[in-house]
Amino acid sequence: MRIDTLSTFPHMYDSVMGESIMKRAQASGALDFHAHDLRDWTHDRHRTTDDDPYGGGQGLVMKCEPIFEAYDDIVAQGAAPYTIFLTPCGEPFDQGVATELSEKDRLLFICGHYEGIDERAYSLADKCISLGDYVLTSGELASMVIIDAVVRLIPGVLGDEGSSIDESFYDGLLEYPQYTRPANFRGMEVPSVLLSGDHGKVDAWRRQQSLIRTARLRPDLLESANVSQAERAFLLSLRDGTIEGA
Incomplete structure (x- = not known):
């Protein structure tokens, strides 16, 4: 399985993906993981990924342009990914969803930050997922939980094939x-x-x-x-x- 993440803080994945089962899954070839920096698809000196919301209000909203540009480039790197957004409006995550995702060949997690994401970006989503009724600093944290739950279900990742059962x-x-x-x-x-x-x-x-x-x-x-x-x-x-x- 290949998993891509798109976020403003890609190095947040370093420790989680570089240890234990996630590390072994990559070493064995069962998992091909890539963390992409959304700022690589910005075009201004400050590498801006957010802006003030139309209509006013507190906080900043992630811009849709870099997300669409990044999505186009990431998709061009191989088979079209099953694209997931992390949002409080999404389907509650459970073991059934983890099993469903483990059967996909490629996943792409698009992680929000700040106050939210420009609504137009959600047109790229195959599924929106929520971890629960609470607020996290960023979507990176939520995606790590889902990735861990999914990868351990990939055949051959766990040492004991019966352990996940x-x-x-x-x-x-x-x-x-x-x-x-x-x-x-x-x-x-x-x-x-x-x-x-x-x-x-x-x-x-x-x-x-x-x-x-x-x-x-x-x-x-x-x-x-x-x-x-x-x-x-x-x-x-x-x-x-x-x-x-x-």
Whole structure:
């Protein structure tokens, strides 16, 4: 997969894309990443990317001319990218959106700053995404979160091919509790089923714990979660008393 970003602060990506899984993904050839500086498509001495809004108001608005010019040049470098804008008006980001984006050959993130972006630039968007109902300094931060969530879903990026399947939100549930050595620490013991060596019992315990944890901490997820009729009956039984074991 190729991912391009267009922003006024491209070096913000250096640390994130140069470490851990993102670094390994690039080294293996699974990811081809390019951070572009929007100022490279300006034509004045001050490399201006923003201006006062028409109609007055506080703050500055990102100009549409450099965005369109940059888009044209970036698109000319290969296959047309699936273009994403980060905006509070966008579709809420979740694991389903991450999976959808991971299936694209090329992504382009256009990151806003200042008060916003000239509305005409959004005509370039294939999708607008919001991370949530809060305000960030810039779109670079939001794009980093999305890129991380997407890249780890690319086949071959994670060392254990099954690890992304077992994670939270894969089937709409939170992940089960995890433990490692020592088996007893300050009186807190690892559940005995995990030490039993019975993989069937371990799998059943983990599934039940995912259901319990989701019901307790994120019950809103259960409406669309991938659960069986028997599991839904189990969840209903939890409502009669205190949920334990999570």
